Amino acid sequence: APYVDAPRVVFRDFGPFRYAEVELMPLTLFVGRNSAGKSLILQMLWVLLTTSPVPPSPVPSAAGGRFSAAPGEVRAVHTSRFIEEVKEGRIDAELFRRAVLEALEPVGEVWRGLMEERIREVFLREPRELVRLGASEAMIEVRTSCGSYAIGIAAGGGVRVNLTPFYQSFAAMLEGVEISAVRPGVISLKWGERTRVTNVEGLDDMARIAGEIFGWYLADRCGGSPLIPLIPTGLILWAYLPDSRSGLMSVLQIYPGQQLRSVYSDFYELMKRMSPLIGRGISDVVGRISDFTKEFYVRNVDVDEAGRFYVEFLNGVRIPLGLAPSGVRESLLLALLLSLPGAPLYVLVEEPEAHLHPRAVVKLAELIAKAVNGGKRVVISTHSDFLLYKLNNLLMRSKAEKEGDAALSPNDVAVYLVKWVEDGSVVERLHVDEGGLHEEEFLEVTRELFEEESRLLDAVQKAAG
Known part of the structure; x- marks a missing residue:
């Protein structure tokens, strides 16, 4: 399903x-020279x-009158009072809301620790x-x-x-959640079409209830939007092709x-997890x-029982993907x-043209456009003028032909030029409309080559007399 918004980072x-802002559209491209920071943004x-608490519940378990969250903990003051009132058959809606927020408070510390470790895993560096x-x-x-939320990384560590x-x-x-007492120790919750009758006997029950209501919020208000903290995720939802x-x-x-x-x-984990999904519908996917x-x-492409990919060429030779020519190894999984329906919802890829x-490259651009129109979100870093020229034509097609699943709407595309300046790098959003995308970086190189060729031709003609 399409996301309800385009997150900004x-x-x-x-x-x-020093400062960079990007809006993640259905198709987001980062272009520019080498070593400017495109891969850093993607990573x-x-x-x-991919940083999220482990499912099924984002709420840490409770013990000893506290909600634990290593290395800190939160005393469950409001929650304990609410539990006692429920046991007596009384309901205080405001106290309930405070108890839910109190139960969720430790999650921030859990998520902080996961974020710190995930940064180390991905960047192979200390966060600082x-x-x-x-x-x-x-x-x-x-x-x-x-x-919204924010993450701070201190230069001194942490x-x-x-x-x-x-x-x-x-x-x-939470203001809209209706709560009532069913009987002592049991409450009824209602929010829109969602209802729940549940026991409230201890802190673990309140942790579970808080997690469930928070899940209602994420499902209904966030609409599956990416980059939301605390949503249990897995690599099968997102794909990074380095x-x-x-x-x-x-x-x-x-x-x-x-x-x-x-x-x-x-x-590597993505390959292992996706191979059964691809294998089950391999003929349809290969056809696309x-x-x-x-x-x-x-x-043809097929997947064996062990989840290994094989490629068959027109001459009948069938070999493992790892032994195929470089272009096949580089791009086939992408x-x-x-082309796979559904997951992965987000595909991040560095240099798809390699x-x-x-x-x-032109054919790959068409697959990217079809994926975007099919509901996937694609983020790309590229140095390919051919990829950009084809995407440019697909943007123009949206106005000229109005039909075809490979046409791209300019409302779905963001292109960012990442470039060095005197004291670092900057990110500049390029204009995109039905006339295409306006990127001068590659055109400048083309002009320089043309001018060089003209000078050389003149020199050759003069040398020939």
Whole structure:
């Protein structure tokens, strides 16, 4: 289902960025020269997408009159009073709301610890190393239609989170939850069409109730929006395809037990988790990408019982994906994920054009557009002028032809130029409309090459007399 909003992420003093703001549209592209910070942004987005408490409940269990949250804890003052009143058959709606917020309070500390560890896992660095040189703290703020939150990374060490704005939005929702006493020790909850009758005997019950109501809020108000904290997630919902995929496939083929880290470990886990889903509908998925696979003379793709991918070429040769040509290793899984209905909902990919012939890049751009129109959200970093030119044509098609699942609406696309300035990097949003996207970076290089060619031709003609 389409997301209800396009989250905004603001980076302050993060990496080379003094300030950068991005809006995650259904298709978001980052372009620009090497080493400007595109991958850094994608990797931080990946951290935000995949940092979450373990399901089924985001609320820590309670013990000894407190809600535990290592290394801190919160005394359950309001909750204890509410439980005693319920046992007597009395209901105080305001006390109930305070008890729910009290039960959720420790989650921030749990999430902070998970965020700190996830940053280490993805970046293979201490969080403090991501703070811009000379700054005291990096800030990452996430703004969505159902709440905002912020993450601070101190240059001296440590990570903090501020969920207060997010909880304020949730607290407003709590005002609409109707609560009544069924009998002593049992309450009834109603919010819209949702109802619940439940026992309230101790802190664990209140932790469970708070988690369930919070789930109502996330499901109804957030509409599946990404980058929301505390939603139990898994790699099967989001996919990150890092650079060097071709080489990684070969390494995994030769050394199947190789220990991986960072986004490469996530990529390997993604392959293992997605292979059964792809395998069950492989014929349909392969059919959807046939125009793309023809560029590699690939006739078929299949998955064996162990979840390993195999590629069959037009001459009948069938080999493991890890032994296939570099372009196939680099792009086949991406094409399959883009064309698979449903999960993954978000696909982040670095340099999708790597190892591809320009015609294959053009076909891949069409798959990206179809995936976006089918409800997926795609975030890309690229250096490919062919990819941008084709996406440009697909934007123009939305006005010229109005039909076709590969046409792109400019309302669904954001393009950001990431570039070096004197004291770091900046992110500049480029104009996108029905006339296409307006990106001068690659055109400038084309002009320089043309001018160089003209000078050389003149020199050759003069030398020839």
